[in-house]
Amino acid sequence: MLDNVRIVLVNTSDCRNIGSAARAMKTMGLKNLVLVDPKEMPNGQAQALAAGATDVLANAKVVATMKEAIEDCGLVVGTSARSRTLPWPMLDPRGCGKQMAQEGKEYPVALVFGRESSGLTNDELQLCHYHVAIPANPEYSSLNLAMAVQTLSYEIRMNFLEAEQAQFDKKEIASDSNDSELQEESKYQLVEETERFYDHFESAMQSTGFIQAKHPGIIMTKVRRLFNRARPDGKELKMLRGILASIDKSVKNKD
Helix, strand or coil, X not given: CHHHEEEEEECCCCHHHHHHHHHHHHHXXXXXXXXXXXXXXXXXXXXXXXXXXXXHHXXXXXXXXXXXXXXXXXXXXXXXXXXXXXXXXXXXXXXXXXXXXXHCCCCCEEEEECECCCECCHHHHCCCCEEECCCCCCCCCCCCHHHHHHHHHHHHHHHHHHHHHHHHHHHHHHHHHCCHHHHHHCCECCHHHHHHHHHHHHXXXXXXXXXXXXXXXXXXXXXXXXXHHHCCEHHHHHHHHHHHHHHHHHHHHHC
């Protein structure tokens, strides 16, 4: 999905900002950079600020207009730091990340950033399906280009990772469902089985002398509180019973 995400920088005036944006992209796993009519092409200064992301700079595509940059995209989100006279569907950064992660599975998607001083024009914003604004501190909302790229790229990556984890969990559930015995063992145990464990635990601790039969105190109360908090499942409880059985065997051998 990340390969379908395109970062578009429109009419950037300082090539150093392009280098910093490339670095922000790569840290979040993004690599497709498109430059729309940059006032200053990336040079050594841009490469220095890109640090280890010079490959993103080297592979950046340069086009003349925003239309060229997004013509094959199924979703385009434009960044806007200020309200416009024409209302437009808005996303917050989290919603933007989610939307791009979902639609990026199917086709190229673009996240568009405007000029450092004035952002995107109204005509450029009208080429976008959605606008996104970063809710910065209203008393000091000064975000440079690379910061904005980093913030929104992070949200895309987090949604990507969440989707990857959900897919992994589905496979795990499907795998477990093919083994009914394993599935049964993984469930939390009924009170009856848990009580057998507590009886076994108390018996084993008495055999070692840790619990005195005539003066048990409140050890078992604390043990119950501990395991009720941990809530061991079937496999874990079997493991614990196995540990207690090995203690029983060791004590008998000593006798």
